[in-house]
Amino acid sequence: MLEGSFIDLSRLFRDGEQTVLRANELRTRRVVLLNGELIQNQRSGSRGVSALVCRNGSRGFASTGSVSAGEAERVLRSAAENAAFLSRNAPRDLPKLPACPKRRIDAKREIIDTPQRTLIDGVRALDAFVAGLPGLVSRRVFYYEDSQEKWICTSDACDGHVTIPRCYFYVEMNAEAKDGSTVSIMQAYGGLGGFTEQFADLSRLYDGIRTQHGWLMDKREGVYAQAGLKTVVMGGDLTGMLAHEAVGHTTEADLVLGGSVAGTNLNKPVASPLISLVDYAHTVSGGEAPLPLLLDDEGIPAEDAWIIRDGILTGYMNNRESAARFGVTPAGNARAWDYSDEPLVRMRNTAILPGRDKLSDMIASLDDGYYLLVTGNGQADATGEFMFGINMGYEVKNGKLGRAILDTTVSGVAFEMLKTVDMVSDELVWTSNGFCGKKQPMPVGCGGPALRCRMTIGGR
Amino acid sequence: MSKRNDITRRLGELLAERGADRYSCEVSEEETHEFNVENGGFSLLRTVFSTDVSLRVFLGRKMGKAGGNDVSEDGLASLADSAIATAASAEEDPAWDLAPDQGRETVSRGPMTPDMDGLFTRTTELLDTIARDYPEIAVTRCMTKYTRGHSLYTNTNGTMLDESRGLYDIMLEFAGRAGEKTTSLNYVYFLTDRLDVPFIGQSDLRQNLENTRGSLRAENLPGKFEGTAILMPECLESFLWSLISIYASDQVIMDGTSPWLDRVGEQVAHEALTLSLTPSDPRIMDGERHTAGGFWSEDCTLIEKGVLKAHMLSLYAANKTGRPVMKNTGFSLAVTPGEKSLDDMIRGVKKGILVGYFSGGEPASNGEFSGIAKNSFLIEDGRLAGALSETMINGNLEKVFRHIAGISREVRANGQTLLPWVAVDGVVISGK
Numbered sequence: 045m046l047e048g049s050f051i052d053l054s055r056l057f058r059d060g061e062q063t064v065l066r067a068n069e070l071r072t073r074r075v076v077l078l079n080g081e082l083i084q085n086q087r088s089g090s091r092g093v094s095a096l097v098c099r100n101g102s103r104g105f106a107s108t109g110s111v112s113a114g115e116a117e118r119v120l121r122s123a124a125e126n127a128a129f130l131s132r133n134a135p136r137d138l139p140k141l142p143a144c145p146k147r148r149i150d151a152k153r154e155i156i157d158t159p160q161r162t163l164i165d166g167v168r169a170l171d172a173f174v175a176g177l178p179g180l181v182s183r184r185v186f187y188y189e190d191s192q193e194k195w196i197c198t199s200d201a202c203d204g205h206v207t208i209p210r211c212y213f214y215v216e217m218n219a220e221a222k223d224g225s226t227v228s229i230m231q232a233y234g235g236l237g238g239f240t241e242q243f244a245d246l247s248r249l250y251d252g253i254r255t256q257h258g259w260l261m262d263k264r265e266g267v268y269a270q271a272g273l274k275t276v277v278m279g280g281d282l283t284g285m286l287a288h289e290a291v292g293h294t295t296e297a298d299l300v301l302g303g304s305v306a307g308t309n310l311n312k313p314v315a316s317p318l319i320s321l322v323d324y325a326h327t328v329s330g331g332e333a334p335l336p337l338l339l340d341d342e343g344i345p346a347e348d349a350w351i352i353r354d355g356i357l358t359g360y361m362n363n364r365e366s367a368a369r370f371g372v373t374p375a376g377n378a379r380a381w382d383y384s385d386e387p388l389v390r391m392r393n394t395a396i397l398p399g400r401d402k403l404s405d406m407i408a409s410l411d412d413g414y415y416l417l418v419t420g421n422g423q424a425d426a427t428g429e430f431m432f433g434i435n436m437g438y439e440v441k442n443g444k445l446g447r448a449i450l451d452t453t454v455s456g457v458a459f460e461m462l463k464t465v466d467m468v469s470d471e472l473v474w475t476s477n478g479f480c481g482k483k484q485p486m487p488v489g490c491g492g493p494a495l496r497c498r499m500t501i502g503g504r
Numbered sequence: 505m506s507k508r509n510d511i512t513r514r515l516g517e518l519l520a521e522r523g524a525d526r527y528s529c530e531v532s533e534e535e536t537h538e539f540n541v542e543n544g545g546f547s548l549l550r551t552v553f554s555t556d557v558s559l560r561v562f563l564g565r566k567m568g569k570a571g572g573n574d575v576s577e578d579g580l581a582s583l584a585d586s587a588i589a590t591a592a593s594a595e596e597d598p599a600w601d602l603a604p605d606q607g608r609e610t611v612s613r614g615p616m617t618p619d620m621d622g623l624f625t626r627t628t629e630l631l632d633t634i635a636r637d638y639p640e641i642a643v644t645r646c647m648t649k650y651t652r653g654h655s656l657y658t659n660t661n662g663t664m665l666d667e668s669r670g671l672y673d674i675m676l677e678f679a680g681r682a683g684e685k686t687t688s689l690n691y692v693y694f695l696t697d698r699l700d701v702p703f704i705g706q707s708d709l710r711q712n713l714e715n716t717r718g719s720l721r722a723e724n725l726p727g728k729f730e731g732t733a734i735l736m737p738e739c740l741e742s743f744l745w746s747l748i749s750i751y752a753s754d755q756v757i758m759d760g761t762s763p764w765l766d767r768v769g770e771q772v773a774h775e776a777l778t779l780s781l782t783p784s785d786p787r788i789m790d791g792e793r794h795t796a797g798g799f800w801s802e803d804c805t806l807i808e809k810g811v812l813k814a815h816m817l818s819l820y821a822a823n824k825t826g827r828p829v830m831k832n833t834g835f836s837l838a839v840t841p842g843e844k845s846l847d848d849m850i851r852g853v854k855k856g857i858l859v860g861y862f863s864g865g866e867p868a869s870n871g872e873f874s875g876i877a878k879n880s881f882l883i884e885d886g887r888l889a890g891a892l893s894e895t896m897i898n899g900n901l902e903k904v905f906r907h908i909a910g911i912s913r914e915v916r917a918n919g920q921t922l923l924p925w926v927a928v929d930g931v932v933i934s935g936k
Contacts, residue, residue, distance in 0.1 A: 079759055083820070085594045087586050088571035092554070102546075108553040109573040126549035133624060134546035160568070161593035182759035218761055218869070225870035226761045268872075271728065271898065271934050301543050302644035303679060303686050384552040386540075423863045425688045426644070426679055429894065431876050433865015451868040453875045455896060483647075502864070502874030502896045504932045 053116050053197055061124065062098040062141055063199040064342055067091075067111050068192070068383035073160070073211075075167045076186035080175065084186070087160060092383030095123040096342075101138030102130035105386045141200075141364045144374075149204035149339040155191045156209075158239040163187050166239065170213055170246055177217070177257045179264070181226065184216040188477075189239065190487065192381075194341065201343030201364075208335055209238050210487060212477045215253055217260050227263045227450070229418060229436055231256045232477040235334060259417070259436045262448035267439070269449045271503035275413040275496065276454075277406045277440070280473025282419050282432065283492025287321055287396045288480065289422040290430035290458035295351050295359075296377075296389045296482075297366030305428040305459065306357060314357045315462030321352040323361055324393040324489075325376055333393040334476035334489035337376065341387040346376030351394075355462075363389050381484040388482060395491030399468025406467045406496050408443040414501065415440050416454065424458070431455040434501075453502040467496035508533060508656040508666075511557065511575050518584035519561060524591070526562040526602055528659035528798055531555070537618050538649035539627050543642075550649075560602075561587040567600035568593065599823035603798035605662035611793065614670035614697035618650035622699040623672060630703040634678075637704075638713050640720060644689065645677040648703075659798050671789055671919075672696050674703055678713070680720040687719040688878050688893075690860065691738075695789040695919025707918040708737060715860060715879050715891075722891035725882065725935030732856030732909050733897060733931040734849060734883070737916035737923035739859045744779065744837055746867045747901050752806060752814075754821035761869065763902065768812050774908035775810040778840035781832045782922065789919035792834030795819070799831040806830075810906075838922040842911030846925050849910045851886040857933050858883055859897065871901035877933070896934050904928035 057063045069091040076084035093116050094107035104126025106119040130136075171185040189211035197203050212234030221227045233249045234242050243249075278286070294304040301307070306314075315321075325346035326336035337346045342364050349361050360370065366389065367374035378387035407415055415438045422432030431453050439446035474491040508531040519527050533555045540548040557580075558571045568590025572583045627648045634641055650672050657665040674694055680687035694707035704710065735743060749756075751772075756762035764772055773779075782803045783791025792801040797819030805813050814830055822829035850858070857880050864875015877897045882889040909927040916923050 078755060081758075081824075082595055082597065083754075083758070084569075085567065085590055086569035086571070087590050088569075090556075090571075090573050092573065103548045105548055105550040106552070109555050110576075122551050126551055129620075130546050130549050134628075136545050136547075159593070160590045164593050182761055184755070184759075218759070221870070223870075225763070225868075228869050271896070271932075273936060298542060299644070303642055303681055305686065308684055384536075384554060386548060386550055420866055425863075425878075427686055427688055429688065429876065431863050431865070435865070451865060451872060451874070453865045453896070455876050455894070457894065500894070500896070500936060502898055502934070504898050 053113060054199065056117055056120055057199045058124065060099060061199065063120070064096040065093065065116055065120065065197040066341060067093045067195040070190065070192055070382050072190045073163060074186065074188050075163050076184065077167055077171045078184050079182055080171055082164070085160070085164065090382055093119055094383050095119040096386060097123040097127045098141065099127045100131050101136040102127045104130065107384045109383065138365065139368060141368050144201040144344055147202050149202050149345060151205045151207040153207045153209060155193055155207050156238040156240065163239060166243055166246065170249065173250060174215055174217065174253060179219050179261055180217050181220050182218045186214050188212055188214065196339060196341065196343050198343035202339060202345055203343065204339040206339055208337070208487065210234070210236050210335060210476060211239055211242050213249065215256065217257060219260050219264050221264050221266070227260065227266065229256055229260045229263065230420065235476055236332065263436065263450065266448040266450040269414060269452045269501045269503045271501060273498055274501050275410060275498055277410060277415045278495045278497065279417045280471065280492050280494055281475055282416050283396050283495050284473065284475055284490030285419050285422045285432050286430070287394045287492050288391060288488060288490045289424040289432060290428065291321055291351065292323065292391045292394045293424045294426065294428055294458065295361060297360045297362045297370065298389050299426055300360050301366065302426060304426040306360065309357045309459065312357060313355050314459040315352055315355045316465040317355040318399055318465055318468045319352055319355050319462050320397040322395060322397065323349040323351060323391055324395065328393065334474045335393060335487055337392050340376035340378045341380045342378040344374045344376045344378065346392065349375040349377060361389055361391065363387065379486055381486055385484045388484065390482065390486045391480060391488050393489035393491065395472060396493065398470050398472045398493040401467045401469050403469045403494050406469060406494055407440055407445065409467065409496065410440040411442060413440050414438065414449065415445060428458040429455065430458055454499050455502065456499040461497055461499050464498040465495050469494035508654060511580065512656055512658055514580055515559070515584060518581055522584055522588045523563065524561050524588060525564060526660040528560045528602060528657070530558045530655060530657045532653060532655040534651060534653045536649055536651045537620055538647055539624060541627065541631065541643065541646040543644060557583060559583065559587040561591045562600065563591045565596040565598050565600060566591050566594040599820050601819060601823060602659050602661050603663065603819060606798065606800045608664040610666040612668040616652055616668060616670045618652065619699055620650065623648055623650055626699055626703055633704045634713065638717055640680050640682055640717050641678050641713055642681040643676060643678045647675045649673045657794055661798065663798050665794050667793055670697065672699065676709065678716060680716045682720050685720060687716055687722065690716045690879050693918065697789055708916045718881070719879060719891040722893035725892050725895045725933065728932060728934030729855060730930065730932050732853045732927050732929050734853065734856065734858045734925055734927045736858065736860050736925055738861040740923050740926050741837060741921055742862050743901060747905065748806070748816055750867060750869055750871055750901065752816050754818055757815050757817060757827065758821050758824055764812055768814060770812060771810050772812045772902065773807055773810040773905040776842060776908045776911050777807055777810050777905060778805065779807040780805045780838045781834060781836050782838040783832065783834055783836045785838065785922060787917045787922060788836045791836045792832060795831055795833045801834060802831040804830050804832045836921060839911065839924055839926065841913050841915050841924045843913055844910050846912045846914050849912055849925065849927050850883055850888065852910060853883045853886060853927065856883045857881065857892070857897065858888065867901055873901060874898045894936050898932040898934070899930055904930055
């Protein structure tokens with residue numbers, strides 16, 4: 045654990061510099077069973093201190109893998125030297141960043157370390173359940189957790205303590221398809237908190253795993269999707285991926301300043317009026333967000349960032365510098381993964397808001413389309429072009445679910461595709477096990493209801 | 505004696521006190537200095553000092569891994585405790601092992617002192633050259649960095665590798681821009697150990713800048729057709745890693761689902777394809793020196809003239825399955841170049857596509873792939889016929905590598921891989 049006394053090191057700061065000192069600890073745990081054999085069994089940790097110094101519009105960053113007052117002084121000195129180098133050689137004409145009223149914001153959760161034996165026993169127990177399901181040619185059951193803990197000490201913003209622990213079981217099932225090849229589906233189960241909090245009763249996962257198994261059995265008889273522009277109902281998991289990849293990234297201020305399609309569309313219609321999209325900080329509908337954040341890594345209190353309201357693009361996600369450029373108040377989107385990483389503009393819990401329609405009605409409305417359920421990865425571009433992989437879905441003919449479809453990819457251009465949305469379900473579904481990749485990994489929450497829309501499906 | 509030696513020695517003592525039978529230990533110290541440029545301005549200069557320790561500990565035939573970076577006395581004791589507890593919690597598995605004694609080696613490569621003024625000058629020169637020669641190109645991000653690393657790997661079988669390495673990394677992200685029009689983002693990454701050569705001429709940077717400029721006039725492709733795809737090195741690299749993952753990696757061999765499970769010695773690809781891992785090639789800057797299991801890394805061939813020579817198996821997977829271990833767990837992919845020039849390959853295509861990079865879902869376990877062809881160009885009657893937008897490519901990995909139409913004599917050497925351009929038939933290309 046990191047020491048709270050770290051937060052009192054502002055005496056080391058220099059006048060005329062805007063400074064953030066951060067002590068950061070990251071821990072990961074991993075246990076993997078392949079067909080019941082333990083093939084990975086590891087624990088790792090990484091801790092250190094970093095300094096971010098801004099002077100006359102130039103920024104320097106330094107970090108080291110030790111946490112002490114002496115090391116804090118060392119990185120402050122190095123960061124200041126780096127800022128000075130850029131100030132001499134590549135000065136930028138930037139105004140001083142507006143100060144943020146100082147207060148102390150502390151974490152609400154503890155990070156609890158679970159013995160490795162307990163984790164292995166848990167994976168074994170869940171694997172035993174999966175092994176009992178019929179028709180599998182192989183299975184991989186694994187446990188992964190990561191926890192971030194930070195102490196933030198700033199010259200002209202807030203100070204505080206941040207903790208974000210999360211843990212998941214991943215279940216990958218493989219079955220033989222009718223042509224002799226292998227079909228596969230992987231799902232994650234878990235969320236915020238430690239092992240004991242999430243998995244005290246593993247039987248709570250069984251229904252979800254049985255559903256996953258049912259999908260796999262259908263996929264054994266699966267067919268290839270017809271390529272082309274189709275009307276689809278996207279499940280909530282996919283909508284969350286869409287919110288993150290297709291819209292979220294293009295509205296991160298650094299990409300906006302780099303010329304993303306969101307830059308020319310502020311205050312314009314970019315989606316159907318049924319669509320609203322928010323990057324939540326810590327609270328959703330009175331409850332905790334999947335990965336709640338109270339304070340970002342620049343010392344800015346985390347607030348919700350409204351991105352799309354009733355189809356109109358209303359804002360971006362910012363750090364202090366981009367917020368100053370755009371003349372807005374930053375909402376706490378500057379985040380760093382490890383002690384050695386500088387804060388970048390990142391998403392937190394990004395979701396399209398639910399509507400009023402029933403999922404059953406949405407499927408019944410399709411004459412000839414697809415119901416898409418499971419995705420594994422996605423990517424987006426500054427142009428708004430997005431893609432994500434589909435690992436489970438069904439044909440829909442005359443309003444009824446038909447054959448399962450084999451793996452495919454869907455794509456589109458976000459602001460065009462969102463204008464085709466004409467039904468939005470009334471239930472919000474979240475995932476939080478993934479990583480966003482943007483120079484550094486970052487845990488993020490992605491959420492959404494089911495959407496009926498038009499998008500391009502890949503295939504032969 | 506270096507700090508790494510002190511840490512290694514002390515960990516050995518701590519592990520012995522705690523009953524470890526065997527172990528491997530790697531201590532890495534790194535110093536990194538990185539310039540960050542965003543949207544035309546130097547946004548950050550970043551310096552990182554790090555020391556990381558990675559342990560693999562055996563209690564009989566139980567194995568556990570632990571890692572950390574707290575190298576104080578308390579930190580090392582805690583790491584040793586964690587490694588022992590992790591091993592103790594495991595089950596016995598005779599497949600876990602360490603490679604036999606490989607000997608002792610000390611190696612050093614590249615500049616051990618950063619020339620930050622020189623790196624700043626070359627970075628500024630690169631940005632100025634792009635602005636002058638490619639005014640339609642907007643550099644959204646540029647990172648140039650120097651990293652000096654020292655690592656000491658030891659294990660209880662007697663192997664020791666003391667390695668020092670100094671390298672410069674260059675990463676460029678850019679798009680074409682004309683008025684409100686913007687192209688897809690494109691990326692180029694390469695390594696170098698010298699600053700006496702301008703960055704602009706290195707790797708395939710100029711070609712990618714030209715392609716991105718050409719993409720400003722991208723159009724949708726009507727309909728779909730089956731044709732030839734010329735995979736640029738970046739696209740080829742992602743396809744090859746997917747091929748290895750689905751057909752020749754630890755998991756699919758251990759669980760028996762690989763379509764190439766029992767096909768070593770058989771033709772699995774076109775005879776034009778020879779695919780290797782070549783860490784010792786002098787053009788590879790960051791080649792692996794030792795495997796995770798403790799072997800000295802060797803140049804290894806996975807596919808030779810289309811014949812599968814070996815699966816890419818770690819020591820654990822090899823012991824588990826009774827198959828040969830591959831003494832390479834690295835990333836230094838190399839494809840033997842062909843005889844034709846890229847221009848001649850394009851001239852030989854009746855109808856097809858030149859693919860910059862592939863953006864799609866992970867290929868299915870039967871090799872089926874489907875995704876967006878980014879930074880791509882239509883080829884008709886042997887000529888590039890215009891840049892494409894919102895175009896997808898679909899096919900099967902094994903099938904396309906069985907139907908290679910040509911391999912270029914040009915090779916992209918970016919310090920990590922040695923990859924040519926490869927033309928493959930049987931790809932379905934579809935527009936909106």
